[in-house]
Each structure stands twice: as C-alpha cells, then as structure tokens.
Amino acid sequence: MESIKDKIDQLARILGKQPVKDPNLDYKSLRAVYEQQANNDVRQLQQQAKKQRIDNIHGRSDLNPKWTFSNLVEDSEDVIEAVSIAQSFIAAHDDPDWRQSGSHMMIFYGDYGRGKSHIAGAIAHELIDQYEISVLYRQLSSLLELRMSSFDFNAQDNVGEKFREINSELLNVDLLILDEVCVNESVLKKNTQSWLGNLLRQRLVNHKNCILITNHNLEGLEQALGPYCFESIKEYDTYRVKFSGPSRRKQLSQLEESASYTSTYQPNQVR
Incomplete structure (x- = not known):
C-alpha cells in the first residue's frame, strides 16, 4: 500500500516537479513546500500575463518608442517645469479617488x-508600464482626413468602417493624445468643431483623460476650435503647459555638418 509520501512524490512527477527526498518531512511540511512552489508558479504566470498585456497596450498605442523621459534633455526651464507637471500627473494615478473624481x-x-509630443509620449509610456492605462496617440489632421474620406460612399477600401472602428477607440481609450491640433488651421469647419466637441464631451462623461498638443497659443486655440468645442475643454480639470524654450530639432545646416563628420497636483483651469 502506497504511503502519503509515495502519492505526493507521484503527483510531483506528474507535475514535472522533483520529489522531496527528505523522508523525515511530515505531511504539513510537504504541503507547505508544494504550496510555495505553486505560489511561485502562479506569480510567474501573473508576471508573464502582465507583461503580455503591457506589450499589447504599447502595440496599439501608436506611440514613438523613443519618447521616454530617459531620452529627454532637460535643457531649459520650460522643459524642466513640464517634466515636473508630467511626473505629478503620473503619480496622481496612484490615488483611485483622483482617477474616479473626474x-x-x-x-x-x-x-x-x-x-511637446516627446513629453506627452513619455507620460503615456509611464502610465502603460505602471498602471496598464490604455493609450491612443493620433494626429488630429490625419483623423480629419480619414473622417472626410469616410463620407465617400463609392470608396472600395472600407474607409467608413475603419473610421467607425477608430472613432470607437477614440471614445473608449483611457488616455487620448491628440497631436497637431488645428495645425495650419485658423478655424476648423463647423461640422468638424461639432464632431470634436462631441468626442470630448463623451469622454468627459466617461471620466477619460486627454492630452491636446497644439502650436497655437490658448487664445488662438479657442478661436480655431470654436466656442462649442472649447467649452467642452473647460469642463475638464485642465492643466496648461507652455513650451517656450529653443527648438530641439536640428536645422538643415546642422544635419549637413553632422553628415560631413559621420558617414502636488492642482488644475490651472482654462478660462
């Protein structure tokens, strides 16, 4: 007749584990050993599952992988202040009440x-890694082009269905980053103002957060978006971050020269 230890050893072999060799271990000790092994396996599976979820969120976000804080040069006061605000915004996600408050x-x-885009992307990467926040980065101009194309009922490339899918993502993603808002536009068309205003209002109701990136000043942005759309922005807890330092993009002359050598978190509401 098999002893309890024989049965446990047999079970261990079935599970691919090494049998416990110490004959002096009693049942409780053996149980503790295998429970510990099981807990370790569960933790490992949880870590693998979390990594897979994070990788999937990164894959769907459309973020530039180089937009991280480690790649950012804090060489001016506006960038230093922006990073400080960004870190406070990220840290606030530790508080469930803050996340549900609005x-x-x-x-x-x-x-x-x-x-601007670099720091917004760095915020997004951190939120994905730390909190598994779903993120979507889009240029507003490309969205508007796709939206206009969706009205072409003779199109053969399913552009209408594609836009409906993207519009659903725009509504439901935890953090929406809209870049190049009103770029080269002094005033958006009325139907575009209504669409964007409705999008922001629906996200507001569902407690979804946004980052808007624009080359306009606040007065110019209000004029470009129109009253209806801009009023929806005022309903959010808004944080205005002005970037006024030097450009970090190399001039053409610099690129040519280089080539020759190398083959506490309070909203400052929009009024």
Whole structure:
C-alpha cells in the first residue's frame, strides 16, 4: 500500500516537479513546500500575463518608442517645469479617488520642436508600464482626413468602417493624445468643431483623460476650435503647459555638418 509520501512524490512527477527526498518531512511540511512552489508558479504566470498585456497596450498605442523621459534633455526651464507637471500627473494615478473624481486634460502648447509630443509620449509610456492605462496617440489632421474620406460612399477600401472602428477607440481609450491640433488651421469647419466637441464631451462623461498638443497659443486655440468645442475643454480639470524654450530639432545646416563628420497636483483651469 502506497504511503502519503509515495502519492505526493507521484503527483510531483506528474507535475514535472522533483520529489522531496527528505523522508523525515511530515505531511504539513510537504504541503507547505508544494504550496510555495505553486505560489511561485502562479506569480510567474501573473508576471508573464502582465507583461503580455503591457506589450499589447504599447502595440496599439501608436506611440514613438523613443519618447521616454530617459531620452529627454532637460535643457531649459520650460522643459524642466513640464517634466515636473508630467511626473505629478503620473503619480496622481496612484490615488483611485483622483482617477474616479473626474476627467483631466493637459494642453501642451508652443512652437514647433519644443518637446511637446516627446513629453506627452513619455507620460503615456509611464502610465502603460505602471498602471496598464490604455493609450491612443493620433494626429488630429490625419483623423480629419480619414473622417472626410469616410463620407465617400463609392470608396472600395472600407474607409467608413475603419473610421467607425477608430472613432470607437477614440471614445473608449483611457488616455487620448491628440497631436497637431488645428495645425495650419485658423478655424476648423463647423461640422468638424461639432464632431470634436462631441468626442470630448463623451469622454468627459466617461471620466477619460486627454492630452491636446497644439502650436497655437490658448487664445488662438479657442478661436480655431470654436466656442462649442472649447467649452467642452473647460469642463475638464485642465492643466496648461507652455513650451517656450529653443527648438530641439536640428536645422538643415546642422544635419549637413553632422553628415560631413559621420558617414502636488492642482488644475490651472482654462478660462
């Protein structure tokens, strides 16, 4: 007749484990050993599953993988201040009450090449890694082009269905980053103002956060978006971050020269 130890050893072999060789171990000790092994296996599976979820969120986000804080050069006061605000925004996600208290919007505004998109992307990467926040990065101009194409009922490339799928993502993703808002536009068309305003209002109701990136100043942004759309922005807890430092993009002359050598978190509401 098999002893309890024989049965446990047999079970261990079935599970691919090494039998416990110490004959002096009693049943409780053996049980503790295998429970520990089982717990270790469960933790490992949980870690693998979490990594897979995070990888999937990164894959769907459309973020530039180089937009991280480690790749950011804090060489001016505006960038240093923006990073401080960004870190506070990220840290606030530790508080469940803050996350459920309302909808939050960051507005990054300033001239080209100041690091607005980079810092927004760095925020997104951190939120994905730390909190598994779903993120979607889109340029508003490309969305509007796709939206206009969706009205072509003779199109053969299912553009209408594609836009409906993207529009659903725009509504439901935890953090929406809209870049190049009103780029080269002094005023959006009325139907575009209504669509964007409705999108922001629905996200507001569902406690979804946004980052808007624009080259306009706040007055110019209000004029470009129109009253209806801009009023929806005012409903959010808004954080305005101005970028006024030097451009971080190399000039053509610099690129040519280089080639010759180398083959506490309080909203500052929009008023």
